[in-house]
Amino acid sequence: MLTTERLPSSFRDPSGFVFRLGTSLFRQVAPGYKEHYDQLIASGLYQTLSDCELLVKHQEVDLGRSCPEQTYKVLKPELVPFISYPYEWCFDQLKDAALCTLKVQKLAMQHGMTLKDASAFNIQFLKGKAVLIDTLSFEMQKEGEPWVAYRQFCQHFLAPLALMSYKDIRLNRMLQLYIDGIPLDLATSLLPNHAWLNISLLAHLLLHSRSQRHYSDKQVEHRRLKLSALSLAGLIDNLEATISSLKCPVQKTEWADYYADTNYSDAALSQKERLVSEFLDELAPAKVWDIGANVGLFSRIAAKKGMHTVSMDVDPMCVERNYRVSAERGETNILPLVLDLTAPTPAIGWGAKERLSLSERGPADTVMALALIHHLAISNNVPLWRIAEFFAEISKSLIIEFVPRDDCQVERLLLTREDIFPNYTQEAFEAEFGKFFDIEKSVRIDGSRRTLYLMKR
Amino acid sequence: MKASICLNELMFLAAIAYFASPPPALAYLDPGTGSYMAQVLFSLVFGGWLFIKSLLFKRS
Known part of the structure; x- marks a missing residue:
């Protein structure tokens, strides 16, 4: 018999809790909540809310002997593919x-x-x-x-x-x-x-x-109003x-106009899109994380293939634009989020278990890291082996772009600082990532010095 | 600006003291006495405004 595992985030409300049984997620309704739950269903509120897509749908299920003690009902809710938190959302x-x-x-x-x-x-x-x-x-x-x-x-x-x-x-x-x-x-x-x-x-x-x-230190006479x-x-x-x-402010941010200022020609960008598409077809992941997604250009390639894609970027204005496009088009497979990979979302709350870290919500089937590695290695001084180790923790497969030292974007990063990165080479990149991944493919992007890799663990 | 805030605060506290005090709240969330007081006042004000709006809407 499978044992139930209560989620560490589900403990505040005495009305019930969420638990895992095998690979499925369930919600226990406590006996003390019976009259409220019955009213939710009998009043038609549940039906109205689920019809309006304002409340997650559920089914009442009978788990037999696997049912937790003291239970009025067990619900099996529709699964949310990726749990996100308010501090990862745009405006x-x-x-x-x-x-x-x-x-x-x-x-x-x-x-x-x-x-x-x-x-x-x-x-x-x-x-x-x-x-x-x-x-x-x-x-x-x-x-x-x-x-x-x-x-x-x-x-x-x-x-x-x-x-x-x-x-x-x-x-x-x-x-x-x-x-x-x-x-x-x-x-x-x-x-x-x-x-x-x-x-x-x-x-x-x-x-x-x-x-x-005013009322923090006052005792007040209780009289019902x-x-x-x-x-x-x-x-x-x-x-x-x-x-x-309330309106989202118009703020000039570092990456909001990235694609207007990139060193890709139209042909090179098209080739990169085609390569990403081919690599995704080969991997056929269900869940994709696009890290450093900017406004979601490459995320949409995955999302259009029916892959649930979390499209993450550090720049809140990029994420804002990404979300607006997604909302306008009614896209259902893409979730834009604000994420700083140099300080990814930590676990927080009671016992540091209530809200999960980014890693705890993974691993993704495929992580895409396009035009990102030079920012991690050079702007943030993260050694290549540490980057490889982290990607191995959060992904089963990787589509990653190496941007070499003589690329104009890297040269721009080195304009105002001392070059202390002698190990930032394509050979070192392949050697470090090769410790965690099998390098299945590598293709030079025409008209640039960049290379796109497909790697599997 | 500061003077108008002080005046608003005084009116607010006077109205609160005049109108209400909270019942015991048997909820798993603590609504907070100050929040309860504020809500009572704002509900009266915004509820009144909603009532006026509905009258105006009916007439037009």
Whole structure:
């Protein structure tokens, strides 16, 4: 008999937990959550949300003797191919996740229910769309009760979006430091004064933060005040309008115009695209990570072949453009993410096991690292053997481009610094990667000094 | 700007003190007293605005 393995990220909510059985993932519904779960189904809310692609679909299953103790139901949810985190999302991804949460809350209220939490970690991107994955986030709405997740929504969504919009697009990375959202006093201290000209931000962030401070050390007499359904609807409506009005700032970043400034001729770029396509056909991976993807030119070659492709880049504006193209075209196989390979997402949270590191979410069937290695080796001083070791950890096969020292992009990197990289040669590259991979193919890209490799472990 | 923020804060705290105090929240998330107070006020304000908007929409 298979044994159940509870996921380390699933422990806060007493309503149930997620566990692994063999290679499948299941969600246990605790007996204490029975009336809420039954209401979710009986009210038609589950059907409405899953029809609108706002909530992940599930099937109720009977696991027999493998069922965890004290279980009301076991659900088998539709699998999300790659779990991503809010600190890896670009502005529009976080905004879409926030709007998804509010749409779910609105529909829940129409069905006599409410979201009992509004964590950004409960949202994932499935088939290109933001979707709630925590089926147990609902509870029956008690008449007159406020929205218990209001503070969490402001910390997880409104504060980081306001900071990105009014201050700097890179500030979503603060969500990595503050796992339960950015504290409002910190967010308000960082936002510029002109942000408070937006009355809704003034209310939900600044006055909200001052209220938190004012009541932090006060005991208050408990006397029940009922909030009407209209008042609550007004609050959600205002939050939705506020989030919708926030715009991604136009920021000049290092890599946003890369393809306008590359040294490839049109013919060389076409050849590179053809080679990548041929290598992908040969490998036939189900899951591809394109690292240093820029705006996703090569990621789309994999995605169009039906391969689920995580398209990662360090530049948030590139990821923003990538995501917008993906959303406009309705692409379902590509997930753009912000990732700094020189400091890849670490494991964080309780016991450093709650949110997974990049490596723990791998290995990918194929990693693509195109026009990347010179940045790692020369801009970041990472020795070739360390780069090879890391790629071996996160991939089963590799499509990698070697950019030699006499390439104009490398020469540009060396213009302002001492050349301390005598080992950065094609021979050393092949020797170091050969320790971890079998080099199956290597093809020189016409009209350039670069070589594209196909490697397998 | 600072003066207007202070005025807003004073109005906010006065309104809060006048209107409400929170019930015990039996939730697995702590809604926080300050957040509860803020939500009560904002719900009244934005709910009122939604009501006015719906009246205006009906008329037009």
